[in-house]
Amino acid sequence: MSDELLSRLSQRLIVHSGVSPDEVLGETKVQGVKLNGQTYDADAVLFMTGVKPDVQLAQSMGLEIGGLGGVKVGTLLETSKDGIYSVGDCIEMHDRLTGKPVLMPIGSVAARAGRQAGVAAVGGKKVYDDVSIRFQYDRIFDTDIVCVGISSVIAEDLGIDANVLYIEDPAEFTKIALVTSSDGTLIGGQVITSRMGARIGYQIHKRIEMGAKLDEAPLLEPLHKRMRDHLEETLGPIQ
Numbered sequence: 435m436s437d438e439l440l441s442r443l444s445q446r447l448i449v450h451s452g453v454s455p456d457e458v459l460g461e462t463k464v465q466g467v468k469l470n471g472q473t474y475d476a477d478a479v480l481f482m483t484g485v486k487p488d489v490q491l492a493q494s495m496g497l498e499i500g501g502l503g504g505v506k507v508g509t510l511l512e513t514s515k516d517g518i519y520s521v522g523d524c525i526e527m528h529d530r531l532t533g534k535p536v537l538m539p540i541g542s543v544a545a546r547a548g549r550q551a552g553v554a555a556v557g558g559k560k561v562y563d564d565v566s567i568r569f570q571y572d573r574i575f576d577t578d579i580v581c582v583g584i585s586s587v588i589a590e591d592l593g594i595d596a597n598v599l600y601i602e603d604p605a606e607f608t609k610i611a612l613v614t615s616s617d618g619t620l621i622g623g624q625v626i627t628s629r630m631g632a633r634i635g636y637q638i639h640k641r642i643e644m645g646a647k648l649d650e651a652p653l654l655e656p657l658h659k660r661m662r663d664h665l666e667e668t669l670g671p672i673q
């Protein structure tokens with residue numbers, strides 16, 4: 435968990451990092467959790483953990499598995515066997531920029547992959563280029579956390595020469611990290627904010643989809659400009 439998120443959580447929450455619970459206690463509702471042999475009282479237990487592709491079914495069918503442990507698929511989500519398509523957490527997606535395999539266990543990607551595979555399975559030739567753009571939105575207590583596209587860590591793993599631009603809007607209690615490729619094209623963004631995270635995430639997503647450069651399509655305009663635009667939209671031009 436990032437320091438930024440930790441600093442925003444209520445002091446009443448206890449965060450244990452890098453450990454797995456031995457047991458969640460309680461019969462009909464959560465009453466506590468056992469960690470490293472020690473028992474803690476709790477009204478709720480929230481796990482943050484990774485995801486591993488479940489490929490048992492695919493393996494039993496003889497489908498090819500990739501180097502990252504997910505089902506290997508082509509651009510149309512076709513597997514190594516004719517007429518069989520695979521989507522979701524169990525597959526290795528193709529990164530949009532490099533074509534390299536990546537794991538993206540997230541519903542937004544699974545849904546778009548489903549659309550692509552469905553179209554291909556009935557003979558459609560359309561290739562959607564937004565299939566592997568991740569859009570993840572979580573609201574943890576009173577904080578929106580949004581991850582769109584590629585993070586700087588994933589960029590490094592994929593060998594993309596990326597830059598990160600940090601912007602802050604203190605009036606909205608918002609911090610944003612924007613990831614751009616070496617030519618300035620927006621390829622990812624992460625947002626942490628008290629509200630409207632999904633809306634900012636959508637703005638980032640739209641720009642990634644368009645292949646926009648940040649200087650052509652800046653993300654957060656200064657507050658006074660937004661206010662002026664809002665007033666002009668609702669009341670007409672300001673003289």
Ligand SMILES: Cc1cc2nc3c(=O)[nH]c(=O)nc-3n(C[C@H](O)[C@H](O)[C@H](O)COP(=O)(O)OP(=O)(O)OC[C@H]3O[C@@H](n4cnc5c(N)ncnc54)[C@H](O)[C@@H]3O)c2cc1C
Binds near residue numbers: 539541542570
């Ligand atoms: C706690 C949690 C919160 C999440 N929150 C979000 C979120 O906010 N936004 C988001 O985009 N994504 C979220 N995700 C991720 C999202 O749920 C997954 O990416 C998405 O459900 C993957 O779809 P899928 O079809 O691959 O797998 P699943 O939705 O897991 O569906 C697989 C289905 O196949 C069935 N199955 C498995 N093996 C067999 C078999 N041998 N025979 C028959 N059936 C079988 C399973 O029972 C299951 O019903 C979350 C995931 C978790 C666990």
